[in-house]
Structures are given as structure tokens and as C-alpha cells.
Amino acid sequence: LPFLGRRVGATEVIDIQIGSSHPTTNIWAHAMQAALQPEVDRLLAEKGAYSVRWHENYGGTLYKFTDTRTAVRDGIVDIGMVGTLWEGSAMPLQNITYYTPFANDDHMAVIDIFDGLTETLPELKDSWTAQNMQHLSSLITDSYGIYANFPITSVADVANRRLSAPGSSANWLAGTGATPVDGALTTYYTDIQTGVSEGTLSFASGIQPTRVYEVAPHLARVGFGAMYFGGIAANLDFMARLPPEVAEAIVTAGKHTSSAHGAYVTERSNAALTEMQAAGLQTVDFDAAARTEWAATLPSIVQPWVEANGEPGLKVLHAYFDALAARGLTPARDWTSGL
Amino acid sequence: MSSITLGGLLVGLLLVLILLGMRIAIALISVAFLGVWLLRDNFTLAMKLMSIATYNGVANYLFATIPLFVLMGQLVSVSNVGKDTFEVADALLRRVLGGLGIATVAANTVFAAVTGVSIASAAVFTKVAVPEMTHHGYRASFATGVVAGSSILGMLIPPSLLLIIYGVLAEVSIGKMFVAGLVPGVLLAGGFVVMIMLAARFRPDMVFDAERLREKRLSMAELPRLTSRQLLSKSLPILLLVVLVIGGLYSGFFTPTEAGGVGAFAALIVALLRRSLTGRKLWQVMKDTGSVSVGILILLVAANFYGQMLAVAGVPAAISDFVREIGLGPVGFLILHIALVLLMGMILDSSSILLIFVPISAPIALALGFDLIHFGILTVIAVEVGLLTPPFGIAIFTVHAALADRRVPLEAIFAGALPFVAIMLLLLVLLAAFPGLVVY
Amino acid sequence: MATPSHAPEGPGKVPPFRRGLQAVLDIMGAAGTVWIFGLMLMIMADVAGRNLLQMPVTGVAEIASRSVVAIVFLMLPAAALRGNMVRADFLVSRLNRVAPGVIRLLEWLFCLAGVAIFVLIAVSAWPDTAEAWRTREFFGVQGVWTLPVFPFRLIIVVSGFATALALAIAQLMPVAQTAAPLEI
Ligand code: NA
Ligand code: NA
Numbered sequence: 015l016p017f018l019g020r021r022v023g024a025t026e027v028i029d030i031q032i033g034s035s036h037p038t039t040n041i042w043a044h045a046m047q048a049a050l051q052p053e054v055d056r057l058l059a060e061k062g063a064y065s066v067r068w069h070e071n072y073g074g075t076l077y078k079f080t081d082t083r084t085a086v087r088d089g090i091v092d093i094g095m096v097g098t099l100w101e102g103s104a105m106p107l108q109n110i111t112y113y114t115p116f117a118n119d120d121h122m123a124v125i126d127i128f129d130g131l132t133e134t135l136p137e138l139k140d141s142w143t144a145q146n147m148q149h150l151s152s153l154i155t156d157s158y159g160i161y162a163n164f165p166i167t168s169v170a171d172v173a174n175r176r177l178s179a180p181g182s183s184a185n186w187l188a189g190t191g192a193t194p195v196d197g198a199l200t201t202y203y204t205d206i207q208t209g210v211s212e213g214t215l216s217f218a219s220g221i222q223p224t225r226v227y228e229v230a231p232h233l234a235r236v237g238f239g240a241m242y243f244g245g246i247a248a249n250l251d252f253m254a255r256l257p258p259e260v261a262e263a264i265v266t267a268g269k270h271t272s273s274a275h276g277a278y279v280t281e282r283s284n285a286a287l288t289e290m291q292a293a294g295l296q297t298v299d300f301d302a303a304a305r306t307e308w309a310a311t312l313p314s315i316v317q318p319w320v321e322a323n324g325e326p327g328l329k330v331l332h333a334y335f336d337a338l339a340a341r342g343l344t345p346a347r348d349w350t351s352g353l
Numbered sequence: 354m355s356s357i358t359l360g361g362l363l364v365g366l367l368l369v370l371i372l373l374g375m376r377i378a379i380a381l382i383s384v385a386f387l388g389v390w391l392l393r394d395n396f397t398l399a400m401k402l403m404s405i406a407t408y409n410g411v412a413n414y415l416f417a418t419i420p421l422f423v424l425m426g427q428l429v430s431v432s433n434v435g436k437d438t439f440e441v442a443d444a445l446l447r448r449v450l451g452g453l454g455i456a457t458v459a460a461n462t463v464f465a466a467v468t469g470v471s472i473a474s475a476a477v478f479t480k481v482a483v484p485e486m487t488h489h490g491y492r493a494s495f496a497t498g499v500v501a502g503s504s505i506l507g508m509l510i511p512p513s514l515l516l517i518i519y520g521v522l523a524e525v526s527i528g529k530m531f532v533a534g535l536v537p538g539v540l541l542a543g544g545f546v547v548m549i550m551l552a553a554r555f556r557p558d559m560v561f562d563a564e565r566l567r568e569k570r571l572s573m574a575e576l577p578r579l580t581s582r583q584l585l586s587k588s589l590p591i592l593l594l595v596v597l598v599i600g601g602l603y604s605g606f607f608t609p610t611e612a613g614g615v616g617a618f619a620a621l622i623v624a625l626l627r628r629s630l631t632g633r634k635l636w637q638v639m640k641d642t643g644s645v646s647v648g649i650l651i652l653l654v655a656a657n658f659y660g661q662m663l664a665v666a667g668v669p670a671a672i673s674d675f676v677r678e679i680g681l682g683p684v685g686f687l688i689l690h691i692a693l694v695l696l697m698g699m700i701l702d703s704s705s706i707l708l709i710f711v712p713i714s715a716p717i718a719l720a721l722g723f724d725l726i727h728f729g730i731l732t733v734i735a736v737e738v739g740l741l742t743p744p745f746g747i748a749i750f751t752v753h754a755a756l757a758d759r760r761v762p763l764e765a766i767f768a769g770a771l772p773f774v775a776i777m778l779l780l781l782v783l784l785a786a787f788p789g790l791v792v793y
Numbered sequence: 794m795a796t797p798s799h800a801p802e803g804p805g806k807v808p809p810f811r812r813g814l815q816a817v818l819d820i821m822g823a824a825g826t827v828w829i830f831g832l833m834l835m836i837m838a839d840v841a842g843r844n845l846l847q848m849p850v851t852g853v854a855e856i857a858s859r860s861v862v863a864i865v866f867l868m869l870p871a872a873a874l875r876g877n878m879v880r881a882d883f884l885v886s887r888l889n890r891v892a893p894g895v896i897r898l899l900e901w902l903f904c905l906a907g908v909a910i911f912v913l914i915a916v917s918a919w920p921d922t923a924e925a926w927r928t929r930e931f932f933g934v935q936g937v938w939t940l941p942v943f944p945f946r947l948i949i950v951v952s953g954f955a956t957a958l959a960l961a962i963a964q965l966m967p968v969a970q971t972a973a974p975l976e977i
Contacts, residue, residue: 037522037712039712070670071664073669073709073712074708075660075661075663075664075705075708075709076661076664076665077402077405077661078409080409080412081405081409084401084405084921085405088398088401089398089401090398090401090402090405102931102932102933102934102935103928103930103931103932103939103942104928104930106935113936174847176843180854181934182934182935182937184934184937185934185936185937193847193848193849194849194851195843195849196839196849196851196852196853196854196855197608197854198854200517200518201517201608201610203517203520203526203528204517204531204608204609205608208602208603208604208605208608209604209605210605210606210607210608223524224520225524225525225526225528228526228528229528315936317936318936319935319936322935322936323935371880371881372881372884373884373885373899373903374880374881374882374884374885374899374903375880375903375906376878376879376880376903376907377878377879377880377881378878378879379878379903379906379907379910382914383906383907383910386910386913400913400916400917401917403913403914403917404917404918404920404921407862407866407914407917407949407953408862408918408921408945408946408949409862410862411861411862411865412858412859412862413858413861414854414855414857414858416858416861417832417857417858417860417861419861420829420832420861420864421829421832421833421836424829424830424833606840606844607840610854611836611839611840613836614832614833614835614836614837614840615836615840617833618833618834618837639826639827639829639830640822640823640826642826642829643822643823643825643826643829643864643868644822644868644871644872644875644877646829646864646865646868647822647825647864647865647868647869647877648872648877648878648879650861650864651865651869651872651878652879654865743881744881750879753879754877754879757877762881762883762886763879763881763882763883764881764883
């Protein structure tokens with residue numbers, strides 16, 4: 015027993031505040047609790063000099079989705095999930111995937127590309143540093159489709175329909191004749207049930223818990239693609255304060271978390287789809303031709319984004335499409351053409 | 354000192370400050386700020402969290418409907434639509450003791466089908482019902498209690514913000530939650546009606562102001578009774594409003610969130626058609642709407658910051674561990690869960706309580722064999738009790754703010770709502786014992 | 794009650810500085826009031842546009858969310874000056890009969906706390922406000938609609954200082970209360 019006490023005394027305990035705006039049942043927050051934390055613990059236990067006492071602030075009781083960036087930037091948590099999707103002003107470059115739909119629906123590809131680009135492209139890396147943050151791992155959504163109360167087999171079917179498509183996803187309906195309706199994950203069910211909208215643009219792992227398929231039993235797997243949603247990030251001051259060994263373990267664990275997250279999203283979206291289909295969801299898969307037709311119907315939605323973000327925007331757009339090409343992935347529309 | 358101990362002391366400090374008469378919003382914000390500062394031992398961090406709380410605490414579309422429903426209430430009141438409705442109700446229920454109280458409950462039940470937020474019901478009916486009830490001889494305490502108590506129906510009868518939040522957190526069908534809320538909602542309304550009738554019969558001193566009642570009887574004796582033609586013309590405007598809003602809602606013309614804007618607009622049209630809005634009166638309506646709304650919304654800002662402080666103290670996590678480790682059977686667990694929700698309801702706002710409890714307790718409930726829809730309705734009713742219990746009872750605050758009458762103190766409204774709390778607790782027991790009332 | 798508090802609240806009873814401040818804060822509050830009306834019209838426009846013209850007003854939900862915050866903080870200073878913030882005074886009114894001195898002391902302490910916390914609110918909101926100005930921060934969707942964040946943030950800074958001032962003036966230059974408690 016005395017030996018045990020000495021051993022515990024020899025490990026220095028580091029306190030880390032970790033948190034998110036979402037509960038750990040959510041795919042993004044899940045990555046932190048299920049992959050990042052245990053991996054950091056494991057790496058440190060191997061060396062034996064340090065251990066971590068985690069202070070978990072999951073589930074949005076500490077801050078809401080509007081503040082994921084500020085929370086990590088200002089050190090309200092040391093490590094947190096940052097939804098760059100909600101940071102169109104402060105971190106616009108990260109949102110490239112939302113302005114280039116139909117690019118690709120391979121989860122691991124999106125993660126790999128953004129883990130890589132965030133390291134190699136100063137434009138992306140610096141936009142994290144400028145916010146006093148260090149990017150640890152990439153977080154994504156599975157591929158977006160349309161859950162509707164009517165069948166959709168081609169872009170022509172959404173003309174004169176009202177679809178819940180908040181934020182930048184409204185862009186994906188531009189020129190199709192569909193009317194985008196504002197809303198959120200919590201309002202889709204009632205909105206579709208009462209007829210305010212007739213369907214919604216969403217992804218399987220997110221929509222399944224809300225049971226929207228009960229009122230919108232037709233899923234069109236349009237193939238808008240998997241999106242880069244944001245990242246797990248650490249506060250820079252916090253990282254600088256840490257013993258190098260611990261900081262290094264966190265960075266290494268971040269890489270591990272990226273791939274664990276990719277695998278988990280695949281598993282969860284497959285399970286969600288199976289469950290929804292068992293509950294009666296009718297699925298239509300868009301083939302390459304139908305996809306291309308939809309993509310061609312859209313105006314150049316990336317143009318205003320490039321105009322707003324100038325040279326860095328253009329560089330990120332090209333780097334992203336080059337990385338897709340390097341992996342042998344051919345988007346249904348080349349959004350770089352003419353830019 | 355551990356974070357939890359400090360958290361407990363800070364809750365105690367808040368209670369003392371509120372009891373000593375500190376403005377509740379200021380007490381909440383001050384304690385929250387002090388708490389974060391002490392707990393993290395970091396003044397800068399407390400400042401940053403406060404900046405988040407003030408800028409984003411109430412930045413929510415659902416909260417935007419609160420001033421709109423307040424506006425609707427003011428317009429209904431200024432155009433005498435409310436007064437007429439109650440004259441009709443009084444005429445119809447003249448023979449029933451406590452008729453106006455029953456009319457308020459009935460009106461709230463109908464209005465509940467329009468709004469998803471209880472605060473909205475409270476704001477609308479304070480302006481409409483309380484002046485009429487006091488005018489007809491009811492005690493102010495009872496009249497305000499009826500309004501606050503029956504406003505609860507707004508979040509039990511669909512659409513309902515709380516049922517939506519629960520559905521998302523527990524991953525059950527929001528549609529099924531809505532259906533499950535119907536029978537308990539109607540039962541609760543019925544319970545309120547029975548309670549009012551019994552109180553009026555056996556404890557008239559609790560319900561009526563003897564002197565006013567006598568005055569009223571004298572003046573009523575001279576008044577001619579309403580003809581059926583008058584009855585019809587007096588009830589037409591409110592019927593139109595209700596049909597318009599409910600019809601528009603259920604035909605998909607607009608969302609529950611938008612119902613506030615549409616309802617206010619419709620009330621404006623009615624007021625204009627009745628020629629009851631001069632420029633000056635309209636300005637007065639808008640000013641009153643503003644002062645009532647700010648009183649409610651600043652409390653929400655403050656409550657949100659206070660909830661963040663409790664999170665920093667680790668209160669949600671501690672409760673979670675406590676529930677998990679105590680290892681109770683189904684009945685014991687249910688009682689503990691409801692008791693904790695009721696306790697938290699005294700000091701926290703309703704969405705925060707769901708955010709804290711549902712992710713912890715729903716999986717346990719499922720493992721213990723509960724139907725999650727049944728469990729959800731029980732949880733939501735318990736959460737709603739918190740809207741009426743001191744020291745932090747937002748429905749009571751709303752009535753107080755909307756009434757804007759210094760002569761009716763806060764504690765009078767809390768006291769007036771207590772019988773309604775009792776009915777809700779009875780309903781909880783009934784629903785827990787007979788799940789068939791919820792899930793069928 | 795020992796001392797009747799039925800003094801009439803005439804305009805002559807209000808000190809000039811307080812009256813001036815009241816006028817300024819009322820104008821600020823009026824802006825919030827008009828904003829509520831505008832919110833109603835915007836929602837109507839969206840509902841009508843979406844259903845009748847297939848032309849929704851984009852961003853209503855987000856603009857409405859931000860509007861709530863602006864509305865609260867525009868109207869708060871006037872409410873603070875008029876004493877329109879909810880409090881529980883049943884203990885106070887009873888204590889006031891036995892120990893009025895203690896209650897007066899408490900009122901001063903609460904006033905000090907209120908002034909301090911609202912000055913802190915203003916100060917805490919400033920860095921984000923300056924940042925919003927510096928980086929031209931916006932909300933909305935690029936290429937669809939955007940609004941600058943700065944004015945929304947600035948309202949909180951101004952409101953924080955104004956509310957602190959209003960709380961101080963309400964305590965330093967009190968006006969007589971007219972209403973007697975109603976029998977309950
Ligand atoms: Na309702
Ligand atoms: Na309460």
C-alpha cells in the first residue's frame with residue numbers, strides 16, 4: 015500500500031476543463047468523451063509521469079451552440095468542440111464544403127482532407143491560431159439528403175415545394191423552384207406535420223433521434239455530400255501552460271480521435287438509416303446523372319463566398335478540390351471552374 | 354471547499370437575497386458572477402462568461418414570441434375583446450360559483466392549443482382576465498393565481514416547447530409526446546375547474562372579496578341581462594381570433610413560433626376594426642408591451658447566466674452521479690427523479706432542468722422498464738410545477754410584470770397559485786399510478 | 794402602516810435631473826417598443842410571402858433571435874429607473890415596520906450591488922464589441938443575407954452603463970410611491 019501511495023504521488027495530476035454545446039449522444043461531442051479523453055489517458059499512463067482529472071461540461075449547460083468558438087478562445091473550457099458551421103463570420107474558410115455541395119460523401123476523405131489542409135494551408139491553420147485555438151481533430155456530418163412527405167426522384171420534383179433548409183443549406187435549393195423555410199432540428203417534426211414545410215435537408219445521424227421520418231417517410235439520398243462541420247480544438251494559452259509531454263499527448267490523441275470519429279459517424283449513420291427504414295422510411299438513391307442534373311441546376315453558389323473571402327477563399331477552394339482529385343474523387347460539379 | 358459545497362452556498366445566498374427583497378434579476382446575475390469568479394478563481398473568466406450570457410442568453414426565436422404574445426394580450430384588452438368575452442362567460446356561468454375562474458381555465462385550455470410557451474399564456478390572460486375577475490368580486494390573489502396556474506396548460510397541451518425539448522433529448526417521437534400530452538392536459542384543466550368550484554363553495558373567503566362581491570351584486574341587480582344577440586356579438590371577435598390562429602396553425606400556414614406574430618397582427622386588425630385604437634392608445638399599448646416584456650426577458654437572461662454558474666460548480670454532474678450511484682428500484686427512482694425535478698424547479702428555469710436531467714435519467718428510466726413517453730409526461734409536469742413555485746417561478750413573475758399593479762405583491766400571486774400546484778401534484782400521482790392515461 | 798404613503802406623484806416632485814434622464818431613457822425604450830412592432834410585421838411578411846408568393850423573408854428566425862436581446866437591453870434602463878424589475882417584498886414590508894433602518898441600509902447595499910454588476914456587464918461586453926467592430930463581424934449567410942454584429946453588441950454596453958446610472962438615480966432621487974397594498 016505505501017508503494018501504491020508513492021506511485022500515485024509521483025504522477026502529477028493535470029486538471030482539464032472539457033465541454034461542448036451538445037450532449038455526448040451527439041456525434042461530435044461523442045468523439046471527445048469516447049475517443050479523445052481515453053486516448054489522452056492511455057498515452058499518459060504509458061509514460062506514467064502525468065494523469066488528467068477531466069472536468070466534463072457536456073450538454074450545453076455551460077454554453078450554447080452560439081458560443082462554441084468563444085468558449086474555447088476565452089478559456090471557458092480548455093478543450094471543446096467548435097462548430098465552424100456557426101462561425102461564418104469569424105471562421106468563414108472552414109465552411110467551404112457547405113458552398114460546394116455534391117463534392118463527395120466519403121466520411122474519412124473529408125476528415126483526412128481537413129486534418130491535412132489545416133496543417134499545411136496557412137490560411138486554415140492561422141484562422142484557428144487567430145482565435146487563440148489549436149485544431150486537434152476534424153468533425154463532420156454524414157451526407158445530407160432530403161426527408162420529405164412526398165417522393166423525390168429528380169430535381170424537378172422539388173419545384174414549388176416548401177423545404178426546411180436553414181442557413182447555408184438554403185443555397186442548395188437555389189434555382190430549383192423550391193422555397194427554403196427557416197427552422198431547426200427541434201422544429202422540423204412539427205413544421206412538416208402541420209404542413210409549414212414538406213420536408214427537410216438533413217443527415218441521418220442527426221435526424222434519426224428527432225423521428226422526422228414519421229412525418230416525412232420519403233428519403234431522397236440526393237448526395238449533397240458529407241460536410242466539414244468544425245473541429246475539436248484546444249485553447250492556446252492552456253496548451254502553452256501544459257508540460258510538453260501532456261500537450262504532445264493531446265495532439266496525438268487528436269489525430270486518433272479524427273479517425274475514430276469517422277468510423278463512428280459511418281457506424282451511426284448506417285445504424286440510423288437501418289432503423290429508420292425498419293420504421294417505414296422509403297429510400298431513393300440518386301444516381302450520378304440525377305446528382306449532376308441537380309448540381310447543374312444550381313447557380314454558382316460558391317462565387318459570393320469566394321468574393322467575400324478573397325484570395326484566401328480562392329486558395330482554400332482550389333486546395334480542397336485538388337485534394338479531392340488526388341484521392342480520385344470526382345465531384346458532381348466542378349465548383350472551381352471559372353474561378 | 355469543494356465546488357459542490359460552494360455551489361450549494363451560492364444557491365443559499367441567492368435565496369437570502371431574494372427574500373430580503375433584492376431585485377430578482379440582479380440577485381441572479383450577481384450571484385452567478387460571484388459564483389463563477391470564486392469557483393474558477395478567475396475574474397476575467399467570469400467577465401467572459403457574463404458577456405456570453407448577456408449577448409446570447411435569450412437570443413432564441415422562441416423567446417422572440419414572448420413580446421409578441423404580450424402585445425396580443427394588450428391589444429385584446431384595449432379593444433375590449435377580453436372584457437366582452439368575460440361578460441359572455443359571466444352570463445353563461447352566472448349560476449356556477451366561480452364561473453369566471455372556470456372561464457379563465459377554459460380560455461387557457463383553448464389558447465394552449467395555440468402557444469407552446471406558458472409565459473405567453475400568462476402574459477395574455479393577466480391583461481384580459483385579472484381586471485375582469487377583480488371587477489367581478491374575486492380576490493386579486495386568487496384571480497392572479499388562476500391565470501398563473503392555468504397558464505401551465507400552454508406547455509402540456511400541444512404544441513409545447515417542453516415536450517419538444519424532452520422528445521429531442523430522450524430521442525422519442527415529438528408527435529407521440531404531443532398526443533400523450535392531450536389527456537393529461539384535459540385532466541389537469543378539469544382538476545383546476547373542480548378545485549375552483551370546491552373552493553368557491555366551501556372556502557368562499559379564499560376566492561371572493563366579500564365587500565366587492567356585495568357591491569357587484571348591487572350593481573348587477575340594476576343591469577339588464579344580455580340578450581342572445583348581444584351574447585353573440587360580444588363573443589364573435591374572440592371566436593374569430595381563436596379560429597384564425599388555431600386554423601392557421603393546423604393548416605400549416607404558420608408555425609407555433611410564428612403564431613405570436615400572427616396573433617398579435619390579428620388582434621391589431623380586430624382593434625382597428627372596432628375603432629378602439631387612437632394613435633395615443635396604440636402608443637400606450639406598445640409602451641406597456643415593452644415594459645412587461647423587459648421584466649420577463651431580463652429574468653430569462655439572468656436565469657440563464659445563473660444556470661451556467663451551476664454548471665461551472667458541477668451541480669448537474671453531481672446530481673447525475675448521485676442518481677446513478679444510489680441504485681434504486683423503479684418506484685424509488687421515479688420518486689427521487691420527480692423530487693429532484695421539483696426541487697430544481699424552485700431555483701432554475703424549465704428548459705435548463707430538462708437539459709440537466711433528461712440525458713441522465715432517461716437511459717436509467719428505460720433500463721428500469723419505464724415507457725419513455727410516460728416518463729416524459731411525468732417529467733414535464735414536474736418541471737412545470739417549477740413555473741409556479743417560489744422563489745424562482747417564472748409564470749408568477751410574468752403575471753406580476755404583466756399586471757404592473759404594485760398593490761398585488763409577488764407573494765400574493767405565489768399563494769394564489771398554490772392550490773394549482775396541489776392539483777398538479779395530484780395529477781402526477783394519478784398519472785404515475787395509471788400509465789394508461791398517457792400511453793394508449 | 795405607520796406612515797401613510799399616499800403622497801401624490803406630481804411632476805413637481807420629480808427632481809429635474811431625474812426627469813431629464815427619464816426622458817432620454819424613455820426614448821431608448823421607445824426604440825425597443827417600435828422594434829417589437831417591427832418584429833411582428835417581419836413575421837407577417839414571412840408568413841404571407843412564403844404562402845402566397847413562394848417568397849419567404851430569409852433569416853427571420855436568426856434576426857428575431859438577435860432582436861430579443863436588443864429589445865431587452867434597449868428597454869432595461871427605463872425599467873430600472875421606474876423600479877419595474879420584479880422583487881419579492883413581503884419580508885421587507887414586514888421588517889420595515891420593526892426595523893426601518895436595517896431596510897434602508899439593505900436598499901443601499903442592493904443599489905450598490907446593482908450598479909456594480911451593471912457596470913461590469915457593460916465592461917464585460919466591451920471587448921467583444923470592439924472585436925466585432927474591428928473584424929466587421931456579421932451574422933447570417935454569406936451571399937444570402939448578412940447583418941453587422943457591432944450595433945447589437947453596442948446596445949448591451951450602452952444599456953449596462955445606462956442601467957447602472959438609472960439604478961443609482963432611482964435610489965438617490967426617489968419619488969413617492971402612490972399605491973397602497975390591496976387586501977389579499
Ligand atoms: Na400548447
Ligand atoms: Na420555481
